[in-house]
Amino acid sequence: MTTFIYMYLFILGLVLGSFFNVVGLRVPNKQSIIKPPSHCPHCQHRLGVWDLIPVFSYLFTKGNCRHCGEKVSPIYMFGELLTGFLFVWVYSITGFTGELIIGLLLVCLSVIITISDLKYMIIPNKVLLFFLPFLFIARILFPSQSIWYYVLGFFVGGGILLLLAIISRGGMGMGDVKLFALYGFIIGFDRILLALFVASVIGMIVGFTLIILKKVQRKQPIPFGPYLALGTLIMYGYGDEIIQWYRYFLLHL
Template structure:
């Protein structure tokens, strides 16, 4: 039964991931989520139902539009697959519990803002504002820590990056600070501190690797929302283990 439910959440994630791609691509561009219906962005041909099956439509079409032959961005299937895997992981980790609601919301937010930040280097206020009440409700329904831990986590997360934004004179986007505020609301303190360290570590390693591969130039801005999402998810899932391991090393 556990395997059946895990597969269900994998499929659910694939379907939701397809929608999250739309949200992440259309909201920053101030486009409707409904109109126009899904279409090829090159030839504007409306896609048929068989062309909207998450992941498989991309694979069967070999990554190209069936009508004009233009390559389809791999961002679409990657977003769907990662969402599916995250949903399945969250179910395996938390099972059929109230905490699963927060886990799925956090995974959903991470995918949407990553798509948006990678495409436009923008984290829209509308997306963050939509998740704040949802995460507040999920935390009211279930919390492992006192509620003030999550409030402090939000203020600390947003405050840290707001300070960086001010000191760097805007080199760190204000959207990152707002995103980390929302992340802190979900994972609380001390996990938001772990998330910050992991995000900076991931950003440094990947940033240096991209420069060495000559994929980006020195001082070229790269979207940091992805790394904040990675750090937050890792801290949320494995923060206690990481903190315990660190304390064992220093004591």
């Protein structure tokens, strides 16, 4: 039964991930997610059924459009696989509980903003506003701690990044601020603080690596949303264990 659930969630994630690609790539450009139908970004040819099978279509065509032969961005397959694996990961942590709903919503939001931020360095307000009521209602219905723990996480997460945005004078976008406030309400006060630390460390390592490899310039801005998402997901899944280890470490210094 468990294997069947994993397979179902993975396939569901692949299908939804394909849709999330559309949302993440079109919404920042103020385009409809319905019209026009999916098409090749180079030759504009409308994609058929065989072109829309998640992952397999990309692998079968070796990442090229079947009609014009131009390269198709790997971000499409990335979004599909990422969603599929994260859906399975969330279920492995939460099981069939109310927390599963929160985890799946968190993944959906994170995948969309990651695609959008990587492509355009934009975290669309429309995406945040869409997920806001669902995540708030889900967290209120299925709290694992006092609701004030999550309210405090909301204000601390958003407040810290707002302060950084003011200090950096535009180095931190308001989309990041709003996103992290919402993340704070999902995972709570102490977890959101560590999520920011984890995101910053990973972002710094990746940034330095890209500079060394000369993929980006020293002062070139890089999207921070994906790192905030990664830090939050890590703390969502393993926050209790990390906090316990951290407290043990402090007590035995």
